[in-house]
Amino acid sequence: MKQYIPNALTLLNLFCGSIAVIYVLNDNFVGAALFVFLGIFFDFFDGFAARALNVQSELGLQLDSLADVVTSGLVPGLVMYKLFQIAELDWVERDSADILFGVTTFSIIGLAITLASAYRLAKFNIDTEQQSYFKGLPTPANALLIISLPLILEFQNNDTINGIILNKWFLIGVTIFSCWILNSNIKLFTLKFKDYSFKTNATRYIFIILCVVLLIVLHFAAIPVIILLYIAMSVLDNLTSK
Template identity: 40%
Template sequence: MRKQIPNILTLLNLFSGCIAIVMAFQGNFKAVVIGVAIAALFDFLDGMAARRLNAYSPLGKELDSLADVVSFGTAPAAAVFILLRDYALLPGYLESLHIWIPYLAFLIPVFSAYRLAKFNVDERQTTSFIGLPTPANGLFWISYCSGMTEIATQNENSFYLTAGLIVLMSLLMVSEIPMFSLKIKKLAFKGNERQVILLILMVLLVVLLGISGMAWGIVAYVILSVSVPRR
């Protein structure tokens, strides 16, 4: 039973993601944020449990990726689908495609699945990441959607911005850009500088901007990964 604890936590991650999908199609974006945030918590806890209990297994590794595709790929994509369908104003030359344009959102789980499969076979990503991690991308999108629906800007710029970000963030997931791990292995600032700076920035941004501040925090994560050299 002890060996199954990490898998149970992973399945709770998946369950939370499924609820978030339902909430997205009901247009309840705050509930989507809560569902995906809970999924992220379980995603963190299953890895910690596996390390503490020495309960690593090939099954757990594959199960983790399957859960992440749902919670951080499909659930955010469902929110983006509703955003494009109900909140973004399409430019005139695309109006005839208004039924199909929202399906751009499902590039997110497609690239998420590729990213997760790549991670599973890439031996370079043991202590850091290459490309944007799928959970970070998922958190970006749920906070972005929540912020955009609160603004409810019915203009063409919101469409261009959202479509452009779908492409950019998807490519970042499968890119060769090195990105630091968010795990803090010891309680010391030295060696964890970027993690601490990011945590402080994330808290400040959420306090100042609300849920949408989380999206800016993910942007800060990408910038810190690119601009601050690894030690």
Template identity: 40%
Template sequence: MLHLLKKSIPNIFTSLNFLCGCFASYLAFKNLFEAAFLLVLFGTFFDLFDGFFARIFKVESDFGLQFDSMADLITSGMAPGIVMYNLFMETGVNEFNYTIYILKNEFTFSFAPLALVGFLIPLASSIRLAKFNIDKDQRFDFKGLPAPANALFIVALPLLIEHPLFSSIKSLLLSYGTLFILTLVSSLLMNLRLPLFSFKIRTSSLKDYSYQIFIIISSLPAFYFLGWASVPLIILIYLILNFLKNSIT
């Protein structure tokens, strides 16, 4: 009975991650970006702890690994993809009406073809997650930007764009060119073999976590002034610090 309980706890956290992703996708579709961000944030929190408890209780399994990736595909793939699609829509891209006939039934719908670029994010996320599942070198550090980190960057973009401190460059941030570049770069960063440090605990020595501590300390002022809108900037600091670390080691 105790073993069954231990085995179920990681899957419960994964299930919560999956549900957060589903609700976040729905809220993103409704342009409720702040609520969608919070649910992706909660999903990322649950994603951290499903693996943690699986290791602590020694109940890691192939099922848990695959279930975790399926949940991440929703929370870290589909939800940010919908957010980016809607951001593209806000740039004023043309929307067209289409009619299709299936078994003598007529279906009319509309969408903006140029905004479909946003769905490169769930595609790139699915490739990233598949690579992670078969790569034994990513147990403690990452090769490429983790899908959850990329998701937080994307779903927090609307908060950054709407923040009063960035009102003077809002038109630049919310332009098709900027969003197109961000979509391509974020999709590439997830799948490049770029070494990135993680926040997983390996030793009890603080000196082994100097970069992680620096990220936390440097993020505090940004979070104080910008709140959740600081998340894209924090992810950017994380990437820059990794580039510097890789260049000197």
């Protein structure tokens, strides 16, 4: 019976991602974010449960990636697609030549994030190196990065920040960065603890403390900062370890 528990958690991740898709398509970014957060929560604990119960399986690995394609791949791609639409790209003529099945051609640039996420997940499944570290940004972290943008618009409502987020070049830049960092060869540390000593986990403890401080001070605007901090600390950790 216990072998079904991790897969049930993975399916809950997929269920949450599916609901998030519905919310995004109805322009409800807050609802979508809530279910993405829940999906990522289940995504973390399915692996934890599999290890704790000693029931890891190839089926579980494949199912996990399939669920992540939706929650951490399709959802952020659709969010970016919607942000492109909201930004109202004035450099595109809104005539029949620029509409593909009712979709503004340039808005579908956002779906490149979905493709890059699926490619990363496929590579992860066949990569035997990523046991103690990640190679490239994990898809859940990237999903948090993208979903944070409409949350910043919704809750922090700063004209300067809004102008930056809804700038077409900023959105294009974020999309390119997202696709690149997902599939880069940069080694990023994990938050898995083999023991709890500060000496062997200094980077992890410092990162967690900084995350808490940033979230208290910046709220949702802290999420992009935390992702960049995560990458920067990983690069620094790699350099110092050498």
